[in-house]
Amino acid sequence: MYNGRTDHVEHVSHFNQRMAVHSKNETLMCNVFPSSLGPVAMRWFDGLRATSIDSFKELTQAFGSHFITCSRVPQPLAFLLSLSMREGETLKTYSNRYWEMFNEIDGDFNVIAISTFKLGLPTEHGLRKSLTGKLVISIHQLIDWIDKYKRIEEDQQQGKRKGMVIP
Structure with a gap:
C-alpha cells in the first residue's frame, strides 16, 4: 500500500x-x-x-x-567516505550503518566501499589490521571478514559479562 x-x-x-x-x-x-x-x-x-x-x-x-x-534521492558517495566507527561502537553497529548507507548510493563503488570500510575502522582495530595485510577483492569477501570479527567481538562481550578474560 x-x-x-x-x-x-x-x-x-x-x-x-x-x-x-x-x-x-x-x-x-x-x-x-x-x-x-x-x-x-x-x-x-x-x-x-x-x-x-x-x-x-x-x-x-x-x-x-x-x-x-x-522521491528517494540517492546519497552521494561522499556520505560513504565520511563514515567511521564511533568511539565505543561495536563492529556490528558500525557495519550495519555502513551497509545501510552503501545501499543508498547509486553506482558501482564496490572497490571504494572495501577501502572506505577499512579506513573507517580505528587504526588499532583487529579487523583493520587484518584487512591491511590481506587483499580483499569483493564485497562478499569483506562481509565474510566482518562476520568473523563480529563473532570474535560478541564472544569477547559474552566473556566480559561472565567475568572471563578472552584475548
Whole structure:
C-alpha cells in the first residue's frame, strides 16, 4: 500500500512486478492500481477528473507528479567516505550503518566501499589490521571478514559479562 510518504517510483515498480502477467492489459492495470493506494494517495486518485487519464503510463506519470516530493534521492558517495566507527561502537553497529548507507548510493563503488570500510575502522582495530595485510577483492569477501570479527567481538562481550578474560 502506498502511504503517500515513500518513494513513488519504488511503489510503481513493485506494482508493475506484481502485475507483470497483466502488463499488456491497460484497462486492468488502471483499474487495479487504486487497490495499491493508502488513504492519502486514494484521496488524490479520487480527485482525478473523469476521463482525464487515457493510459496506465499517464496514470503513473500523474501519480509521480503529485507525489514527487516523496522521491528517494540517492546519497552521494561522499556520505560513504565520511563514515567511521564511533568511539565505543561495536563492529556490528558500525557495519550495519555502513551497509545501510552503501545501499543508498547509486553506482558501482564496490572497490571504494572495501577501502572506505577499512579506513573507517580505528587504526588499532583487529579487523583493520587484518584487512591491511590481506587483499580483499569483493564485497562478499569483506562481509565474510566482518562476520568473523563480529563473532570474535560478541564472544569477547559474552566473556566480559561472565567475568572471563578472552584475548
